[in-house]
Amino acid sequence: MTPRLARTEWRAVGTTCAAAATASPGDGRRAERALTAARVEVEACEAELSRFRAGSDLSHLNASAGEWVAVGPRLLEALRLALRAREETGGAFDPTVLPALVAAGYDRSFEQLAERPAVRAEGWRPGAAIELDEAAGRARLEAGTAVDLGGIGKGYAATRALDAMRDAWPGLPGALVDLGGDLAVRGETPERGPWRIAVADPRRPGTTLGTLLLHGGGVATSGRDVRRFGPGGSLHHLIDPATGEPARPGPLAVTVVAPTVVEAEVHATALAISGAAEAVAHVAAHPRISGLYLPAAGGALPLGEPPLARTRVLVRAA
Amino acid sequence: MTRIWTVVLSVWAMLAIVAVLAWQSRPAPAPAQAAAQTLVVKTVNGKQQLVAVQPGALGAPHATTATSGVVRP
Numbered sequence: 001m002t003p004r005l006a007r008t009e010w011r012a013v014g015t016t017c018a019a020a021a022t023a024s025p026g027d028g029r030r031a032e033r034a035l036t037a038a039r040v041e042v043e044a045c046e047a048e049l050s051r052f053r054a055g056s057d058l059s060h061l062n063a064s065a066g067e068w069v070a071v072g073p074r075l076l077e078a079l080r081l082a083l084r085a086r087e088e089t090g091g092a093f094d095p096t097v098l099p100a101l102v103a104a105g106y107d108r109s110f111e112q113l114a115e116r117p118a119v120r121a122e123g124w125r126p127g128a129a130i131e132l133d134e135a136a137g138r139a140r141l142e143a144g145t146a147v148d149l150g151g152i153g154k155g156y157a158a159t160r161a162l163d164a165m166r167d168a169w170p171g172l173p174g175a176l177v178d179l180g181g182d183l184a185v186r187g188e189t190p191e192r193g194p195w196r197i198a199v200a201d202p203r204r205p206g207t208t209l210g211t212l213l214l215h216g217g218g219v220a221t222s223g224r225d226v227r228r229f230g231p232g233g234s235l236h237h238l239i240d241p242a243t244g245e246p247a248r249p250g251p252l253a254v255t256v257v258a259p260t261v262v263e264a265e266v267h268a269t270a271l272a273i274s275g276a277a278e279a280v281a282h283v284a285a286h287p288r289i290s291g292l293y294l295p296a297a298g299g300a301l302p303l304g305e306p307p308l309a310r311t312r313v314l315v316r317a318a
Numbered sequence: 319m320t321r322i323w324t325v326v327l328s329v330w331a332m333l334a335i336v337a338v339l340a341w342q343s344r345p346a347p348a349p350a351q352a353a354a355q356t357l358v359v360k361t362v363n364g365k366q367q368l369v370a371v372q373p374g375a376l377g378a379p380h381a382t383t384a385t386s387g388v389v390r391p
Contacts, residue, residue: 005380014386015386018381020380020381151386154386176380176381178381179386180386181382181383181384181385181386182383182386183381183383185380189380191377195380195381196377196378196379196380197379197380197381197382197383198379198381198382198383199382199383199384200382200383200384202384202385208379208382211379212383219383220383221383221384221385221386222385223385224385225385226384226385226386253384253385255383
């Protein structure tokens, strides 16, 4: 009985989502249960973590900055991960860049954005305080600040969705969750090999830069090749916390491989506003991650040792 | 004379049959090798490398990572 990949796709978190499970022909109902669990979990995460949903816990928290607000366990955990990420990246990842992002023009769900000139966020500064009271299930933002969990929220949702699949089917041989290119994988593929993750080449749509081989963990890509807005599409959504404006240095796109998709997403965000030399140094200082950095012009730069499918080096040129 | 012609025709018929059988049982052409993809990478010291990737040995990817696009309603 040859295993196959049972798969479902849906639209959530502003992008296309997919979940897949390795299943033998007799596992149809169990696979179906696991796929449904992934979908339900992603939707539950979006209901708590989305800044675009007026009724979400995050929207309530942002609207009540300066006060303690009761929040759900998902938002509490995501905020804790975001604070840890800010510390680990020395502030290159900062969940409190939202006022700067809104000032730049990304003030509503991307598909509803209107074109208007960017302005600087008055009085905004990076590193605003986020207090968590985990015992009481509440959080408080520094007055005047607001949080965006966009990327890390997707990574967190993908991780939880993968856990939900395993909970729904404890014998699950292997699974993948893909939230718009943020991927979490675990276990075996139907071919009993590693998960094959293509890295899209933003310069040549439809082609890939290479294929990553993963037995578990996460992958995320961040870049300025999509989600452009403002006059003539001149702005992008990657805010540099050091300046409070869309970052100037940085690659067209960067892909990060890490033990978890949350880590991959956090470091991809940090590297997406870094120059090449800075990116190399960043990965050298974080040996758990590796990646592929694609500058606006020139060849792709491997960061660390990404698990690329490769056979041998053909040519070495000066 | 008739016997000679019979032998000649028989030989030609046999050769024709052998040719048809040989054509039918010819070995199938080897499947075309998938063209190796070449990945251009730049090393830390700025030098460029060309790295060969074997797509044929890999199979289709299970998923693709890219900067999250926007799904228009």
